[in-house]
Amino acid sequence: MSELSEVDKTKRLFMGLGSIAIGAGIGGALAYPIFQFAVGNALKTSEGGDDKNWIELGSLSEFEEGKPTAKKITIEIRDGWVKSSSDETIWVVKKGDTFLTFTATCPHLGCKVNWVPERSEYFCPCHNSAFEVTGERKPGAASARGLDSLEHRVANGKLEVVFQKFKNLLPTKEVFS
Amino acid sequence: MASPAIPQFNGTLGKIYDWVDERAGISEIMHELLDEPIPGGTKYAYAFGSALLFIFALQSITGVFLAMYYVPSAEDAHKSVEYIMKEVPFGAFMRGMHHYGSSAMVIMVVLHILQIVIWGAYKQKRELLWLVGAGLFQLVLAFSLSGYLLPWDMKAYYGTVVTVGIASEVPILGDLIKRIIIGGTEMGTITISRFFMVHVFLLPALTAGGIAAHLYLFRKALPAGPFNMTEQEAMFKVEPFWPGQVFKDAVFSLVVFAILAYMSWSTLAPLEPKADPSQTQYVARPEWYFLFLFQLLKYFPGSTAIIGSLVIPGIVMAVITFLPFLDRNPERHPLKRPFVMLGTVALLAAIGTLHLLAKRDDAQNFAAQIKAQEEEGARFLKEPFEPKDTSRKALVAAAPAPEAFVKNCAVCHGENGEGGPAGPKLVGIAKKENRSKEDIVGLIENPSAYGASKMPPMPQVSATDRVAIADWVHSLK
Numbered sequence: 047m048s049e050l051s052e053v054d055k056t057k058r059l060f061m062g063l064g065s066i067a068i069g070a071g072i073g074g075a076l077a078y079p080i081f082q083f084a085v086g087n088a089l090k091t092s093e094g095g096d097d098k099n100w101i102e103l104g105s106l107s108e109f110e111e112g113k114p115t116a117k118k119i120t121i122e123i124r125d126g127w128v129k130s131s132s133d134e135t136i137w138v139v140k141k142g143d144t145f146l147t148f149t150a151t152c153p154h155l156g157c158k159v160n161w162v163p164e165r166s167e168y169f170c171p172c173h174n175s176a177f178e179v180t181g182e183r184k185p186g187a188a189s190a191r192g193l194d195s196l197e198h199r200v201a202n203g204k205l206e207v208v209f210q211k212f213k214n215l216l217p218t219k220e221v222f223s
Numbered sequence: 224m225a226s227p228a229i230p231q232f233n234g235t236l237g238k239i240y241d242w243v244d245e246r247a248g249i250s251e252i253m254h255e256l257l258d259e260p261i262p263g264g265t266k267y268a269y270a271f272g273s274a275l276l277f278i279f280a281l282q283s284i285t286g287v288f289l290a291m292y293y294v295p296s297a298e299d300a301h302k303s304v305e306y307i308m309k310e311v312p313f314g315a316f317m318r319g320m321h322h323y324g325s326s327a328m329v330i331m332v333v334l335h336i337l338q339i340v341i342w343g344a345y346k347q348k349r350e351l352l353w354l355v356g357a358g359l360f361q362l363v364l365a366f367s368l369s370g371y372l373l374p375w376d377m378k379a380y381y382g383t384v385v386t387v388g389i390a391s392e393v394p395i396l397g398d399l400i401k402r403i404i405i406g407g408t409e410m411g412t413i414t415i416s417r418f419f420m421v422h423v424f425l426l427p428a429l430t431a432g433g434i435a436a437h438l439y440l441f442r443k444a445l446p447a448g449p450f451n452m453t454e455q456e457a458m459f460k461v462e463p464f465w466p467g468q469v470f471k472d473a474v475f476s477l478v479v480f481a482i483l484a485y486m487s488w489s490t491l492a493p494l495e496p497k498a499d500p501s502q503t504q505y506v507a508r509p510e511w512y513f514l515f516l517f518q519l520l521k522y523f524p525g526s527t528a529i530i531g532s533l534v535i536p537g538i539v540m541a542v543i544t545f546l547p548f549l550d551r552n553p554e555r556h557p558l559k560r561p562f563v564m565l566g567t568v569a570l571l572a573a574i575g576t577l578h579l580l581a582k583r584d585d586a587q588n589f590a591a592q593i594k595a596q597e598e599e600g601a602r603f604l605k606e607p608f609e610p611k612d613t614s615r616k617a618l619v620a621a622a623p624a625p626e627a628f629v630k631n632c633a634v635c636h637g638e639n640g641e642g643g644p645a646g647p648k649l650v651g652i653a654k655k656e657n658r659s660k661e662d663i664v665g666l667i668e669n670p671s672a673y674g675a676s677k678m679p680p681m682p683q684v685s686a687t688d689r690v691a692i693a694d695w696v697h698s699l700k
Contacts, residue, residue: 061470068473072480076284079313083288086311122614126292127299127306131614 092124092223100199100206103147109140109205114161114168114179116150121209136196136207137161137168139179147198147207148181154189156214168193190217229253257465262448262457265467268342269446271335273472274479276434278328281483282366283427285321293373295419297411300375301497302611308494309608319487325367327483329512332363340546340567343555344447350547352440357544359433362426369422371510375415377596380498381507383418384410385517389532410500450555495600501643506589506596515577518584539570609651612700625695627688631681640699646678653697663693 103117117136122129135150135158148168150158157172168177173188181193198207211222229250232240244250261269292311294303307314336356339345345353372383387410391401406413448457462468499505509517516536523531542549550563557564585593624638635646642648652658658666662673667689670678684692 058466062466065466065469065473068477072477075480075484076281079316080284080288082312083314083317084291086292120615122616124610127302127310127608127610129610129612129614131616 087126098197098208100201101209103136103138103198103205103207105204106140106200109138109145111140111142112179114139116161119207119209134209136209137193138205145198145200145205146180147196147205148193149196149209149212151194151211152189153191153194153212153214153216153219154187159193190215191219194219257463257469259442259445259464260458260461261446261464261468262454262461263452264460264462265464265471267471267475268338269468270472270475271331271338272441274476275328275331275335277472277476278324278331278479279430279434281480282321282324282328285317285324286423286427288317289321290423295373295412295415297375297415297498299611300373300415304374304376304494305608308491308604315491316487319490319492320483322492323483323486325370326510326512327479328363329367331479332360336360336543337567340563341557342447342450343557343560345547346550346553346555347444347447349440349444349447352437352444353547354544355433355437355440359430359437360543361540362430362433366422366426366430367510367512369418369426372415372418373422374494375498376495376600377498377502377505378493378495378507380410380500381505382509383414385507385509389520392529392532394529447555450557491604493600494604495596496603499642504592506585506592508585508593511578514581515574518577518581521584606654609654622695622698625688625691627684628692628695631684632692635678640696649696650699652699660690660693660697663696664689667692 101119101121103119109115115138117138118133119136120131120133123132137146137148137150137159139146139148150160152159152170152172152175154170154173154175157170159168159170159175159177161167162169165176166179167184168179168181169175170189175187175189176184177187177189177193178184181195183189183192194210194212196207196209198205200206213220213222230240230253231237240249289307292303292307292314294300304318307318309315311317339353339356368386371386372379387401387404390404391397393400402408404414404417406417448454452460508514516532519531519535520528521531523529546563550560552560554560624633624640628640629638632640632646635643636649637643637646640649640652642650652663657673664686666673666675666678667681667684669680670676671680
């Protein structure tokens with residue numbers, strides 16, 4: 047490389063920095079659209095407005111006093127380019143004239159809780175969170191809050207709920223949508 | 224190793240650099256990559272190869288990200304591409320870059336080959352370098368063919384039907400080859416899945432290996448330099464790759480990038496309605512750079528078809544591939560190589576002529592249909608996105624068609640309004656402009672007043688029936 051032609055140092059510096067600048071410019075110009083593309087619609091909050099979507103759980107007579115009943119509901123979800131149906135379980139407890147309705151999703155990390163009659167508790171098998179029949183967290187539960195209750199009403203002799211998802215881990219209930 | 228390409232740092236930065244360099248050998252790599260001597264000096268004419276590498280990188284990046292949303296199945300491929308185009312932020316831009324990038328790749332590979340041919344740069348022990356290059360050229364074409372099917376729209380479907388048909392012209396093994404390409408006898412999910420695997424995994428891997436071999440052999444052979452200088456003269460004017468040639472390559476790549484980005488912003492990459500094997504009016508055309516091959520087929524009817532589809536293109540590809548073995552004269556000046564230069568010009572002229580003849584034929588015979596297809600494609604892209612509905616609600620069967628529809632409309636529009644050879648589909652018509660129930664009632668009586676001049680007027684349908692038909696048609700989703 048000793049017989050390199052004598053090139054003006056400034057010119058070489060310009061071409062070197064120029065090449066790096068062009069490379070960085072193209073990279074930068076691509077980075078923004080790619081980032082937006084990759085994030086996609088992940089941060090879009092679901093539409094639907096203020097209209098509450100009441101989902102029927104069954105006739106009032108189906109529920110026994112004080113005994114948690116699992117009810118499967120079908121919700122409509124938007125999954126990218128597909129509109130589809132998905133099933134969720136709701137725990138319903140009758141207390142006199144009133145009802146308690148909980149989602150079966152553990153507020154800790156999102157596993158599903160089951161009712162264990164022997165111990166009279168909802169139990170999450172993932173990290174051993176236990177909840178009272180009323181949904182309150184039992185001492186020592188990994189979850190920071192009790193089970194998430196859902197808004198419900200009685201219409202035409204049927205129990206109905208509004209299904210929602212909530213954020214994990216927090217000590218208070220916050221909607222995740 | 225004093226080299227202008229190796230960064231020089233002082234103080235702490237210099238110490239850090241030295242520490243890394245002693246362990247990673249950066250200086251050595253930089254010297255290897257960037258100090259390559261270019262006989263006769265740097266030139267923009269040498270930028271095509273680097274630009275090809277640049278476009279390949281762009282295609283890889285945009286392709287990897289498109290794969291985040293694309294689903295290779297007959298059921299979802301088209302919908303997922305439509306989702307990319309209409310719903311994903313910058314989706315149309317990303318697909319545009321990939322779509323126009325494929326054209327840029329073909330243009331650039333041709334320019335690269337032409338430069339090498341004109342400069343006679345395939346001579347002097349560069350046979351292997353050229354052979355690997357010829358292989359890469361064919362990989363570029365394979366990329367284009369395999370990618371064409373993936374959106375699963377009308378042109379993708381029919382374009383691939385024709386390509387696969389050509390493959391089946393191979394004597395004796397034709398049927399077998401066709402079955403293996405399609406994955407059976409029906410084009411569908413298995414076909415898309417195969418093309419996807421080839422396009423996204425196999426070809427990129429082969430291409431990456433090919434590029435590595437091509438670059439290695441290029442560095443081994445050294446650049447050929449100008450054709451009008453002796454080797455001594457060229458070595459006297461030698462310049463290193465960095466920074467002069469790198470800068471020229473970067474400027475050229477920037478121009479290519481700017482053009483691609485502008486096109487992707489200003490013009491949506493085409494996407495037609497979903498593939499429909501029952502459509503008989505569709506005029507299938509390949510991507511523009513294969514149009515000359517398509518035209519060539521027309522001159523070989525019946526049993527001679529294989530001459531136009533496989534024999535002639537095969538011979539031309541073989542001549543290109545083995546050029547360094549056929550042209551053994553060490554002379555490099557283009558004006559002193561009349562045979563190769565005239566052959567090149569003749570080939571380009573033949574390709575250009577066939578291309579223009581194909582265009583002229585279409586303008587004379589299919590102008591209206593091709594225009595209608597383009598308009599249909601543009602209309603489809605403007606339609607708001609409607610998700611595919613697989614929810615249990617949607618599975619509840621739609622009401623049966625009213626009798627008047629079955630009697631008067633189903634012949635052309637299909638029994639369930641799905642469209643047929645002579646009439647467009649009516650499913651989803653409620654979403655279109657100027658197609659309210661009242662419009663449809665009026666349209667049945669006087670189609671041309673509602674822009675449906677191809678449809679015959681239906682005065683025999685009573686007013687009550689017209690309303691029933693409009694109600695039912697509007698319920699189709």
